Amino acid sequence: MVKGVIFFKEGEIPFVIDDYRMELFTDNSLLKDFSKEYNFKTNYILQGQCFCNGFQGQKSTFLVEQSMGSTCYLRCYIINMLTHEDGYDAIGIQSPFLDDIFRYKYKYLDMVRAGSNLAVEPKDVYTVPFSMSDRQYEVKFRIGHDNRLGLLEDFNRKGELLLSLQTNDIQECYDISVVFYRFAMFMMSHADVPLKLITLYKRGLKAGWFYCPLISDKASSCQDGFFHELDVMKYVPKILNNIALDSGNKITQSVPLGHLGNVDSMFSPQRFVEQVMAFEYLFDKLDHIKAQNSKFTLKDELMYMFNQFPQLLSNHKMSSEKVSEQIKEIRRTIAHGYAYYYDFKSDPNTQYLIILLDKLIRNMSLLCIGFAKDEIEQCPLY
Structure with missing residues (x-):
């Protein structure tokens, strides 16, 4: 927990920060004026001091994502060293x-x-x-x-x-x-x-x-x-x-990352859907004409991309058509509410398809970035 004060008008308002949530508190009218001025305001900067060592203030800067009343939700903040007051390079x-x-x-x-x-x-x-x-x-x-x-x-x-x-x-x-x-x-x-x-x-x-x-x-x-x-x-x-093409909240130019999971979400219906969305996003980047063709279905797109990277299925007995059909069918069952979390956790074939989709999306991402197919095949990340 971080404690300190923010500078507002001619005074100071004490605060505590816990999990990037800044709670302001004071008995005087400054807090009321602050709440009136900044209520529901987004993306603004506050200046103040933090008392990390308990007694001496350190100059601090806070980037507020949104504020509601006396609560400010912080995007980030900077605490200067005691001996440093001006900027950084x-x-x-x-x-x-x-x-x-x-x-x-x-x-x-x-x-x-x-x-x-x-x-x-x-x-x-x-x-x-x-x-x-x-x-x-x-x-x-x-x-x-x-x-x-x-x-x-x-x-x-x-x-x-x-x-x-x-x-x-x-x-x-x-x-x-x-x-x-x-x-x-x-x-x-x-x-x-x-x-x-x-x-x-x-x-x-x-x-x-x-x-x-x-x-x-x-x-x-x-x-x-x-x-x-x-x-x-x-x-x-x-x-x-x-x-670096996208440093904001939306990804519109760079490769997608929303499909990446953690230990808990690795094999789940939600992540599978996010994988399909990432695949569609990349396919549109790589072949916009085919992506906009309503007769070129998800199965067709998957087959086309698996055939671009045949090494992905080199150790698998199923053809690209069969794998693409299975992925399409799983997407359909999720959309209609027939697939559940525990179905994914206990089905090795579905888990294999999720891992396979990860590899395909990785290769498509590298292709979209500008690497040649032989460079993608030689990449140790593959």
């Missing part, structure tokens, strides 16, 4: 999932064997350019510690993605966080890929911390083996640029 993202994707363990071992002392000076392993919101960025994946700050100050640090910011705006920080969260989702084929820590910097020194619901200090991953052979500079730039 860079953002650093730490995530065990991004460490796996950028092959942290393998690069670390290679660099140590080559004689680098990463406890003295950090090294930039990759530099990936990408575009977001008509702005050009370069993200650097950095390994090691800055000896000026001391090893113990951030002993748990592994890799960190660093970007120079182009504005002093909290919205830019949030958009960048969303893009890299979605990038991790795509690469991991999983919905639960929280970021671990986001730090703001000014001239290379820590200036503050950024908080949003995409962050969890319990984030952990051990999937680095899947990326052992990943050619980062071949695949990551194109994928990241595509993901």
Whole structure:
């Protein structure tokens, strides 16, 4: 729980934040005036102070998604360091999932064997350019510690993605966080890929911390083996640029991610329907004419795409027509209320089709991003 005050008019209103919900409270008329001015207002910024250490205020900025009365639902917020009052010029993202994707363990071992002392000076392993919101960025994946700050100050640090910011705006920080969260989702084929820590910097020194619901200090991953052979500079730039096409709530240009599930939703009717929706979205991107042809049914679309990637069914006895018919039929039974959650949990054939659809959607996404079919087949994510 975070405590502090927001600045309003000529006064201060105390607050507590729990699970990104800010509750304001005070006995004076300021709260009434605040509620009158901001009731049901969306997407606005508040300034204030947080008392994280109990007695000294730290300058803070809050991006409010929506407010109702004395309750503000936060999209994100920034808490400056005690010694820092003005802006920031860079953002650093730490995530065990991004460490796996950028092959942290393998690069670390290679660099140590080559004689680098990463406890003295950090090294930039990759530099990936990408575009977001008509702005050009370069993200650097950095390994090691800055000896000026001391090893113990951030002993748990592994890799960190660093970007120079182009504005002093909290919205830019949030958009960048969303893009890299979605990038991790795509690469991991999983919905639960929280970021671990986001730090703001000014001239290379820590200036503050950024908080949003995409962050969890319990984030952990051990999937680095899947990326052992990943050619980062071949695949990551194109994928990241595509993901960055949509940093808002709607996905209209980038590849879909809504079909990705977690442990609880992996095999469920709802996710199956979301998979079919993602397939239809991608099929329209890849072949708009066929997608708009009412005589070209879902089964026809599935057959067409499975035939584009025959390796998906190379170890399966059923033909693309048979598999497509089964997927179409399951979609029909769900739409008519004949399929239930426990039917999916106990049916290995349905579970296989869900996994197969995931692979097909992944391949279609890579094709939509701009990779050739031979590159898709060679991709270790396949």
